[in-house]
Amino acid sequence: MKSYRRELWFEVPERLGFVNINPQVEECVRASGISEGLVLVNSMHITASVFINDDERGLHADYARWLEELAPHEPIRQYRHNDTGEDNADAHLKRQVMGREVVVAVTGGRLDFGTWEQIFYGEFDGRRRKRVLVKIIGE
Amino acid sequence: MKSYRRELWFEVPERLGFVNINPQVEECVRASGISEGLVLVNSMHITASVFINDDERGLHADYARWLEELAPHEPIRQYRHNDTGEDNADAHLKRQVMGREVVVAVTGGRLDFGTWEQIFYGEFDGRRRKRVLVKIIGE
């Protein structure tokens, strides 16, 4: 069994944003030399997500509006987490809707994807450098 | 290390529906000859889910109603994704609530499940043929 590990770093300039990280994950699979296995891609932060969906700007605007309705940032004082001096409780909630991680099959040395699947980093408390972990195991 | 891959195909006749795919996944585990490992089961489409819950008709009706409240199909024009000519933006949102994939332990050559766990395909933009990927790695 082989294994491979890499950290990817991002700094989203707004509080909320989505970044297509598919090329970086594909590059990890190539670099790993693994042809059959599983790749785990997860946010190492608890106010961000890794998820798979469509690379379509309108959809990302829909996600942003919808998540703000489900877990609004304001008023900050509605959240007990923010009593600690934070203002990011909503980001911890949004991240649960979108998920922490994805697990993707590696087949024939490539991400084994349907036509429209792309991996995204979802940021809900940005404006600072944050990390994603890529771990691959297989043969 | 052994690996195994199979695609399962479904065509749900309505826009939204749930299909118990546990027997097909169990058959994949048997066919793989893997006794200890992990199985990944994921939708290859971004408007559908794979999830684990109860095989109970009333619960599925509750999921359908609840998801429609959280991410209503109508009015279609409320979603920027639908400006592209699609009408399925809500399906991309519903799928995030229910999840893309499950990872299940394989122990002694079987799905290592609690009493009530069953794997479902959740369709949110049906009436066409769509795929689920089963990938198993282990020994």
Added chain:
Amino acid sequence: MKSYRRELWFEVPERLGFVNINPQVEECVRASGISEGLVLVNSMHITASVFINDDERGLHADYARWLEELAPHEPIRQYRHNDTGEDNADAHLKRQVMGREVVVAVTGGRLDFGTWEQIFYGEFDGRRRKRVLVKIIGE
């Protein structure tokens, strides 16, 4: 390839609660002797979650309030699942928001985590003994 399996048991005294299970999962990784691989941690029940977030009491209060808004317990009769004699339909919904499972990288014999990541058991229909599965594969 090595594999390791253990069940963890919990009894949350209220209907809803969160338990930090990170120490038990770390102990499983140590006991497994696996230094590079993946660990799957999942609820074996369909009214409970395993998720990763912050060990902060205020945030857990926020999760409890938010989940009750998204999927209220009362009135019980609003859910068709409860026509079967159950009163826990809401727990099946809450669990989908928070997720069934997490997959975590094992690197150098340890959980490969960001600074604030901690694994939690999320109970939505407690007051009875319930199980979490830990499965580790790797080398």
